[in-house]
Amino acid sequence: MAFSPLVDELVESLRVLPGVGQKTAQRMAFHLLERARSGGSRLGDALGRAMDGVRRCDRCQNFADTDVCGICENPERNTGVLCVVESPSDLLAIEQAGDYRAGYFVLMGHLSPIDGIGPEQIGIDRLVHRVRDEGVTELILATNPTVEGEATAYYIADRLADNNVLITRLAHGIPVGGELGYVDGFTLTHAFRGRKPLAG
Amino acid sequence: MAFSPLVDELVESLRVLPGVGQKTAQRMAFHLLERARSGGSRLGDALGRAMDGVRRCDRCQNFADTDVCGICENPERNTGVLCVVESPSDLLAIEQAGDYRAGYFVLMGHLSPIDGIGPEQIGIDRLVHRVRDEGVTELILATNPTVEGEATAYYIADRLADNNVLITRLAHGIPVGGELGYVDGFTLTHAFRGRKPLAG
Incomplete structure (x- = not known):
């Protein structure tokens, strides 16, 4: 040089x-x-x-400067609902949409046995304890719609199957403002299956 | 956030x-x-x-950790030739080509009166003194082939017109490995004007 x-x-x-x-x-x-x-x-x-x-929040695993992050400490948020995301950027996208006002759990990854990433590495035990101990009534699995994201969602749902918690997954469908001609076949199939009656 | x-x-x-x-x-x-x-x-x-x-070399104005940079201190380089470039990345491109083994002068910009950049701001006085005091025999003006780069080159040539120094400009022409069909008209015109007899 x-x-x-x-x-x-x-x-x-x-x-x-x-x-x-x-x-x-x-x-x-x-x-x-x-x-x-x-x-x-x-x-x-x-x-x-x-x-x-920067460390991880003790409750939700999101990035934080302190033991517990600002979202987990916010008393105005509904503590009965938890949204599980793969990464801080997913959390940020949901926060920026502005409609969701409850808690999160940030996996910081997804299950990937081939890379040695099992349930312990992404904190699923901690999530299960939290759901049981804190009286969570709904768990929204907002992992990515990829093979690994889906597998992670199914694994979490399976682990919590015997608990009294409603487990939901984000709806798939046509993006708002999207044109039908540009939407892929899988998304269209999901949109058909998830169709709803038009409120009269 | x-x-x-x-x-x-x-x-x-x-x-x-x-x-x-x-x-x-x-x-x-x-x-x-x-x-x-x-x-x-x-x-x-x-x-x-x-x-x-990181500061500027006292002799060539290139980035340096010390008063004088490694290129200026290198005793194997020809001190009778100076190549004037606009930026350190231009210098780097010439060094990586590997063929040039003399000195540099890095303007860190070009003349741009509209932005308040005159001869003092890019060190042209220092360059003129160096050419006069150090017995430079050839000054290669390798500023960019833009309006500002050309103007800067002409200004430097004008300032040194009365000195006994050969002032040259890099040749314009067809890039080596380029295809004629993709070369722009200005470059082709320059290539025609600069044509040379083929050594037999």
Whole structure:
């Protein structure tokens, strides 16, 4: 490399970011050094603090700075309903939709025996205890509609089959604003099966 | 936001990177927190060190950790030839081509009166002094073939017109391996004007 050790180290370190290869890392490093030194320093500090300080919430496993996250501590949320999601970005999407005002459980993954990810790794025992101990009345399984997500949902439903809890899954169907001609066959089949009488 | 202050701050700080919006910043933050904590800490340290420690080389204005950069200090390089480039990434491209073994001068920009960037801001006085004082025999103007790059090249050539230095510009023409059908008209015109007799 033609640059100083500090620049080389910065370019190499930037490659830890997802989707960032050698060329992009160079472009980012030069941009920061040429035009955004204070932003770069601020990013460095934020990274240091977040990598050291962010832990998992004791109740829902979501990212948190404290033992229990802000959503779990919020007294205005319905504690009788839990929504199970695979990742913090799924939780964020639901929060941004703005309609759901109850609790979450963040698996941080899905069952994947081939990768050595079993029920313990994603905290299913903790979820089962929580449902039993806290009088949860409805468990919404909002794992992704992939093979692994479906398998994880079925496993959780099976583990809680003997408990007095309503287990639901998000509806599949045509996206609002979508055009029928662009919707795939599986989604259309689900939309037909899930059809409802039109309220008169 | 649904997350902790540390995560929010990390997402916000990541947006200083070029081409990174809210969604990408979230994806990067979650990736680091879920799967690459040590890489994230290393990036934080590298950013801190680079933003504080990287300065400009006193001779060529390229990024350097020390007063004078490694290229300027290299005794094997021809000091009689200087190549003027707009940015460190241009320098890197020339270094990676591997054929050029002389000095550089990095403008870190180009003349742009509308943005308040005049000759002082890109160090042209320093370049002129260096050409006069160090007995430079050839100055290669490798600024970009844009309106601003051409204007900068002409300005430098004009400032050094009375000095005994050969001023050259990189050849324009058909890229090696390119197909004629895909080459734009300006490039083809330049390639015709710059044609050479075939050595027999």
